[in-house]
Amino acid sequence: MISELNCAGRKVKLDQPRVMGILNVTPDSFSDGGLWLDEDAAVNHALAMQEAGADIIDVGGESTRPGAQAVTLEQELERVIPVIQALASKLSIPVSIDTSKPEVMNAAVAEGAGMINDVCALRQEGAVQAAAELAVPVCIMHMQGVPRSMQVNPVYKDVGAEVRRFLLERAEACEQYGVAQENIVLDPGFGFGKTFSQNIDLFRDLPALVATGYPVLVGISRKAMIGQITGRETTGRMSGSVGAAVLAAGMGAAILRVHDVEETVDALKVVSALAPD
Ligand code: YH5
Numbered sequence: 001m002i003s004e005l006n007c008a009g010r011k012v013k014l015d016q017p018r019v020m021g022i023l024n025v026t027p028d029s030f031s032d033g034g035l036w037l038d039e040d041a042a043v044n045h046a047l048a049m050q051e052a053g054a055d056i057i058d059v060g061g062e063s064t065r066p067g068a069q070a071v072t073l074e075q076e077l078e079r080v081i082p083v084i085q086a087l088a089s090k091l092s093i094p095v096s097i098d099t100s101k102p103e104v105m106n107a108a109v110a111e112g113a114g115m116i117n118d119v120c121a122l123r124q125e126g127a128v129q130a131a132a133e134l135a136v137p138v139c140i141m142h143m144q145g146v147p148r149s150m151q152v153n154p155v156y157k158d159v160g161a162e163v164r165r166f167l168l169e170r171a172e173a174c175e176q177y178g179v180a181q182e183n184i185v186l187d188p189g190f191g192f193g194k195t196f197s198q199n200i201d202l203f204r205d206l207p208a209l210v211a212t213g214y215p216v217l218v219g220i221s222r223k224a225m226i227g228q229i230t231g232r233e234t235t236g237r238m239s240g241s242v243g244a245a246v247l248a249a250g251m252g253a254a255i256l257r258v259h260d261v262e263e264t265v266d267a268l269k270v271v272s273a274l275a276p277d
Pocket of ligand 1: 064065098117118119139141187189190217218219220221222223224234257
């Protein structure tokens with residue numbers, strides 16, 4: 001069991017569930033597209049999330065929503081690097097870079113990012129070597145297929161077991177390339193090549209993923225499954241998302257990746273204070 005992440009000197013203790021605030025710097029992101037594209041607005045939103053109790057800020061410049069087109073390396077660098085640079089000096093909490101490209105990982109960590117969040121689980125050419133060299137914590141996520149087509153017809157026999165096997169195999173490969181075991185975080189990848197019922201099965205199987213001993217990150221905030229359960233569009237999914245985050249924390253998730261930091265932090269505090277031990 002890992003008790004702490006060392007994000008380039010900024011420590012995140014894992015003695016209680018931690019909150020990762022989402023900062024999209026993509027012009028086409030489904031949930032809050034373009035809202036924070038302006039650099040000042042992005043920095044102010046990150047500062048507000050820190051103030052609201054976020055433990056990590058996750059900066060992403062590559063939209064990975066279903067159907068999204070890939071962005072070029074140049075576009076991604078142009079979007080995220082100025083924001084990372086500004087955030088590294090203005091925040092006290094670590095900044096995570098949401099990318100699959102080794103060049104972006106290198107540039108982001110050089111500018112002060114302290115964690116890598118890779119929805120491709122370091123499978124791109126050169127990514128695992130970059131992560132090993134950079135020696136910061138890395139979240140490796142499960143995805144079946146690729147963003148453009150992953151929701152077309154995802155198939156599993158046992159989604160929980162298959163996702164867990166994939167993540168443990170990737171963790172092993174990362175360790176063989178020199179990524180420290182204590183720097184590995186696992187993520188089942190809700191919505192990434194999963195139907196509604198597969199997402200539900202995967203969520204219910206979280207305890208088995210937690211039992212691997214690796215910290216588990218859960219990203220479910222405002223996603224389609226919350227919409228399918230509540231019947232709400234993205235902007236109305238806050239309460240449902242908070243409910244899911246609190247339940248995931250109760251099932252042992254170490255980090256919750258969320259849009260609504262203040263509401264999630266308050267809900268986690270209340271549950272922690274009132275829950276019987
Ligand atoms: C994740 O789960 N997800 S980007 C569609 C939405 C709302 C939100 C329809 N990056 C994850 O957040 N990284 C993303 O409304 C992630 N885990 C990790 N580690 C997709 C997203 C979203 C998509």
